[in-house]
Amino acid sequence: MSKRHHTDETPPLTQTPAWKALQAHHQAVRGLHLRELFADDPTRGERFAAQACGFYLDYSKNRITTETIQLLIQLASACHLRERIEAMFTGQKINVTEQRAVLHTALRAPEGERILVDGKDVVPEVHAMLARMADFTRQVQGGQWRGHTGLPIRNIVNIGIGGSDLGPVMAYEALRHYSQRKLNLRFISNVDATDFAEATRGCRPEETLFIVCSKTFKTLETLTNARTARDWILREMGGERAISRHFVAVSTNAEGVAAFGIDARHMFGLWDWDGGRYSMDSAIGLSTMLAIGPEHFHAMLGGFRAMDQHFRSAPFEYNLPVLMGLLSIWYNNFFDAQTAAVLPYDQYLKRFPAYLQQLTMESNGKHVTLDGAEVDYQTGPVYWGEPGTNGQHSFYQLIHQGTRLIPCDFIGFCQPLNPMGRHHDLLMANLFAQTEALAFGKTRQEVLAEGTPAWLAPQRMFEGNRPTNTLLAQRLTPEALGSLVALYEHSVFTQGAIWQIDSFDQWGVELGKTLAERTIPELESVQEPALEHDSSTNALIRRYRQYRRQAGAS
Numbered sequence: 001m002s003k004r005h006h007t008d009e010t011p012p013l014t015q016t017p018a019w020k021a022l023q024a025h026h027q028a029v030r031g032l033h034l035r036e037l038f039a040d041d042p043t044r045g046e047r048f049a050a051q052a053c054g055f056y057l058d059y060s061k062n063r064i065t066t067e068t069i070q071l072l073i074q075l076a077s078a079c080h081l082r083e084r085i086e087a088m089f090t091g092q093k094i095n096v097t098e099q100r101a102v103l104h105t106a107l108r109a110p111e112g113e114r115i116l117v118d119g120k121d122v123v124p125e126v127h128a129m130l131a132r133m134a135d136f137t138r139q140v141q142g143g144q145w146r147g148h149t150g151l152p153i154r155n156i157v158n159i160g161i162g163g164s165d166l167g168p169v170m171a172y173e174a175l176r177h178y179s180q181r182k183l184n185l186r187f188i189s190n191v192d193a194t195d196f197a198e199a200t201r202g203c204r205p206e207e208t209l210f211i212v213c214s215k216t217f218k219t220l221e222t223l224t225n226a227r228t229a230r231d232w233i234l235r236e237m238g239g240e241r242a243i244s245r246h247f248v249a250v251s252t253n254a255e256g257v258a259a260f261g262i263d264a265r266h267m268f269g270l271w272d273w274d275g276g277r278y279s280m281d282s283a284i285g286l287s288t289m290l291a292i293g294p295e296h297f298h299a300m301l302g303g304f305r306a307m308d309q310h311f312r313s314a315p316f317e318y319n320l321p322v323l324m325g326l327l328s329i330w331y332n333n334f335f336d337a338q339t340a341a342v343l344p345y346d347q348y349l350k351r352f353p354a355y356l357q358q359l360t361m362e363s364n365g366k367h368v369t370l371d372g373a374e375v376d377y378q379t380g381p382v383y384w385g386e387p388g389t390n391g392q393h394s395f396y397q398l399i400h401q402g403t404r405l406i407p408c409d410f411i412g413f414c415q416p417l418n419p420m421g422r423h424h425d426l427l428m429a430n431l432f433a434q435t436e437a438l439a440f441g442k443t444r445q446e447v448l449a450e451g452t453p454a455w456l457a458p459q460r461m462f463e464g465n466r467p468t469n470t471l472l473a474q475r476l477t478p479e480a481l482g483s484l485v486a487l488y489e490h491s492v493f494t495q496g497a498i499w500q501i502d503s504f505d506q507w508g509v510e511l512g513k514t515l516a517e518r519t520i521p522e523l524e525s526v527q528e529p530a531l532e533h534d535s536s537t538n539a540l541i542r543r544y545r546q547y548r549r550q551a552g553a554s
């Protein structure tokens with residue numbers, strides 16, 4: 001018996017004519033090689049391309065035909081993608097399991113636009129918050145904001161985890177070129193004290209300001225690090241009054257912030273309609289603004305906004321996030337690809353894959369549909385990656401010659417931010433060469449023609465037919481970063497809409513948190529605790545306690 005109980009509006013995905021048409025189409029085209037597809041159509045390289053917001057997407061090196069795109073778009077329509085986009089932009093409560101609107105797009109809405117949540121326009125609040133952030137940034141950068149002993153602030157330490165860390169870290173690294181370099185920025189996320197010890201090494205407490213970023217202000221890691229930071233400040237300067245000059249908070253939880261001792265005037269608010277992994281352009285991005293200044297931050301918001309408008313209005317066949325989302329569905333659900341690689345050819349984007357992992361996998365790692373039915377298809381793939389060219393000398397071997405199909409996104413910029421001799425041309429030549437090699441490979445005949453002995457030919461052949469997208473933009477600017485992030489946000493949305501899942505909750509993180517809470521006293525108690533876990537967990541805890549005791553004794 002099927003566990004499904006779909007409404008008329010959302011028939012089981014795999015039963016839709018659009019899905020079945022794609023299955024049949026997959027059977028017909030799966031044997032086609034990109035070599036043939038390109039040979040048959042000299043215009044393919046430009047025909048399967050689209051551009052928006054300064055990004056050129058070449059998706060011609062995918063295992064698709066014109067019909068594939070048509071069928072994928074039919075699937076999107078059958079899943080009411082257009083209506084779902086509108087529902088998000090207009091503040092409907094599409095995060096059904098938490099009964100919340102999903103309005104990260106309001107964070108970059110222009111002044112004057114009206115977006116209502118429960119009858120209230122949220123845009124003025126967003127702009128008031130941006131103005132407060134800019135004011136604070138100018139005070140800190142200008143040296144008017146002083147520490148408890150009267151010294152100006154030199155070090156900013158962001159304490160947060162998940163969405164309260166990954167976006168800020170990624171943006172800080174990505175936009176380092178635009179950093180005003182007046183402040184030294186550090187980030188602490190892990191509850192491992194090493195993170196704290198290393199991030200604060202060399203910082204004088206008198207010159208250090210902590211931003212405690214936590215939407216809930218309840219996260220164990222962040223509160224533990226924030227308390228350690230508090231002790232670190234107080235040890236040096238005594239007096240609770242020092243706290244108000246050395247801590248600000250970004251949170252929705254005013255009570256929690258006050259209980260910690262942070263002045264309400266130094267709290268920057270968030271809204272429950274903005275999820276952690278979609279919050280780098282809210283006050284969670286305060287560290288970004290402190291690094292690059294309000295003007296660049298606003299330019300970044302402009303980039304987000306441009307991609308939002310494109311996503312909302314462009315026909316699906318030219319719509320970058322929709323195309324990328326649909327191509328991801330194509331490999332994930334029809335070719336059974338397990339993972340997807342994201343390969344930025346820009347050192348400044350070194351944390352972009354880590355950022356994308358939360359965005360994609362926390363959003364779309366779900367096993368039930370919006371109405372609670374178990375899915376009978378794969379949802380979110382595993383995302384991973386490293387900046388080029390480093391990955392080439394590491395895992396690309398498996399992408400080229402392994403047994404798995406790994407669709408890859410290559411991201412590159414035409415103008416270097418640090419022009420130095422031939423570096424940039426070499427970097428980009430590698431990007432282009434990789435997508436060419438992955439698509440076309442090297443046949444046995446080609447290998448033999450090079451003089452390779454027959455016995456070695458199998459090892460030296462490249463099957464090719466490995467799909468890639470290439471995203472090219474002129475230059476990595478704050479605006480380009482905003483557009484790039486929004487592109488992936490909306491691609492994730494597109495995929496979630498097709499899979500009919502809630503891309504905006506994260507119940508899967510709860511169980512581990514609860515079990516950790518139960519385990520903490522078992523590790524800390526002086527008395528030998530009565531352990532009631534499974535035999536593996538019991539044995540591990542016993543061994544941990546024993547080794548800890550031995551370390552304490554030595």
Ligand SMILES: O=P(O)(O)OC[C@H]1O[C@H](O)[C@H](O)[C@@H](O)[C@@H]1O
Nearest residue numbers: 162163164214215216219276509
């Ligand atoms: O910002 P916070 O409330 O501290 O949450 C930090 C992070 O932890 C949670 O467990 C979630 O998995 C993330 O989505 C969230 O970004």
